[in-house]
Amino acid sequence: MDAASWTPDDAERADLELLLSGAFSPLQGFLDRADTESVRATGRLADGTEWPVPVVLQVPDELAGAPALTLTDPEGAPLARLAITEAWPAGRGRQFVAGPVAALAEPAYGTFRSLHLTPAQVREQLGSGPVLATVAGTPLHCAGIAGLRAAAECLDARTLLLIPTGTSGDEPLVRAVLAAAAELPGAVPVAVALRSPDGSAAHALLGAHVAAAYGATHLLAAAGLPGAPLPVVPPTPAAQPALSDEALNALLDAGAPLPAGFTPAAVERELRRTRRPLTRRGLVVLFTGLSGSGKSTLARGLHDTLLERGDRTTTLLDGDVVRRMLSAGLGFSRADRDLNITRIGYVAAEAARHGGVAICAPIAPYASTRAAVRAMAEAAGDFVLVWVSTPLERCEARDRKGLYARARAGGLPGFTGIDDPYEEPLDADVVIDTSDRPIGDCVAEVVTFLRHGGWLSDQTAVTP
Incomplete structure (x- = not known):
């Protein structure tokens, strides 16, 4: 008998991609109730393994009793099979369901699919030696590029640019980071289905776990990230942008020139294409x-x-x-x-x-x-x-x-x-x-x- 099907929302589908690729290692599927409650309370799975955010899936009540679900993309193409091991109320006619997932097919659509590499593929590309990763949730400008380059040189490390693409409409960010990558010889850009950073410690820790799964040995991130699975290298003051986001947006809104040396010309072209006057x-x-x-x-x-x-x-x-x-x-x-x-x-x-x-x-x-x-x-x-x-x-x-x-x-x-x-x-x-x-x-x-x-x-x- 064929399994019932369900189309996860955008955020759940992004989590599914990271589960299937191994980027959410050691997770094998959507969390059960004990793990979910433990993560929310302590930042750890029920067995004590550190994990910063719940990875959960909601379905309508009528599907929660099925032994398995076929998870599909918005066009109905199958992506994965979920073997349901537990269900519990989420409210409003929906339930959380837990269980391991197994891939049925690669995603059939989506932008920049060639950059959606698995951790195994990236590890092979990086080889041995130190790797400095950064989660590039915003465009990289000259000061940030210089700081990243200097930190990588101090570690004698390759540079890994993890670009969050778990939020709809992230294509402009990918284009801008790719433009900046030209200023970082040897940098490896990878699109990962993370949601854009929200400034929370839990989200920063999730980025650190994903970076480690992709083979990073160090992470360029704000200091004070306890529980990170790899050493954190804080950005230097010189790596901070010379313009606030508000000031940059005001200049772009007005079609005014940006300060000389603020951002590479290729990045500026992408910014202006994305944020028209x-x-x-x-x-x-x-x-x-x-x-x-x-x-x-x-x-x-x-x-x-x-x-x-x-x-x-x-x-x-x-x-x-x-x-x-x-x-x-x-x-x-x-x-x-x-x-x-x-x-x-x-x-x-x-x-x-x-x-x-x-x-x-x-x-x-x-x-x-x-x-x-x-x-x-x-x-x-x-x-x-x-x-x-x-x-x-x-x-x-x-x-x-x-x-x-x-x-x-x-x-x-x-x-x-x-x-x-x-x-x-x-x-x-x-x-x-x-x-x-x-x-x-x-x-x-x-x-x-x-x-x-x-x-x-x-x-x-x-x-x-």
Whole structure:
């Protein structure tokens, strides 16, 4: 009988890759309850072996009783077989499952697959002798490269660059580290499915365990890492970047030059390709508000203004138009409304990914769905939320389409503001009440916000 299948989420799939490759040695699979609780409490497995973070897998309740699961990639291709040895509640209809994993196939897709080497392959490539590893969770600049080179020379060691790729969208980091590797002759770059460093000691220790599995004899990392399985070499003060991340991002946002000698030219090219100046970066502007609040009118006004300016490629995703063209067949249940807004967010994020400005004007009544759209947009570019806060009584008085009258009469059940809630945004970037203001003034307020935020230049529209 074939085993039931399950697709782990991105983080669990990254852990699976490291388990299968041997990078999480001595682990052979997902931890059982005793090991999980012991790691959380003491940083050790139940048998006393040091291990810094739980490596666990959650599945729906109905799968937890199976003797085994086939773990698949998002397209359904099998990756590994999990022999379930234990299950225990995780809450919300899910359970943790534990047991050893065995590879069924290599991952069939993903970027930089040629850099996803196993520890055995890397050890063979490095040979014998000292190896200094660093977990390159951020781009390497001139000072850091010099510090890494000096530490390696002191140890007479090869350099191993472990690049975390366990978080979606890590391709820019890989490109930047590869550009820096050209400044480190003999360095071996390896993509490992670690999540990007979060600054915690547990995550730093996990990186140390992975480095040791890959054959490192020393680790370049911040001092004070008790429990590390190999000697830690702290970076020298000269190895610290000359710019803070905030200062670097501000220069990139403005398209301004970086200080001479701060980073190699090849790394700078990758930084600029990844973080475009704000005036060329993709942007999603989401107008949200009740029916009749003026959001569609404002969105059209902003769209017209940007078309007149001509300096940004712009698309308009009006709620009513999207309902006809993209979401035909959907009703007005919460699930259908969420799906409609998710579709709008997906299309808008794709426009932003290619440097465009996407203007959206759905009602978008639910905070959780707006947050999901924000996350999609910010993975591709930037996001601005405009709450058109015109009160219900004013919207109902306008009632250009007669919708409120029908809802009050019971002809439109679930109508937002009448018998379905509108969750007022707590995270709006701009709040506009159109009750007693000319639409032109309201549009100008949004344009001013975008200009002050850097997404629009100071130019004015061409006057006929």
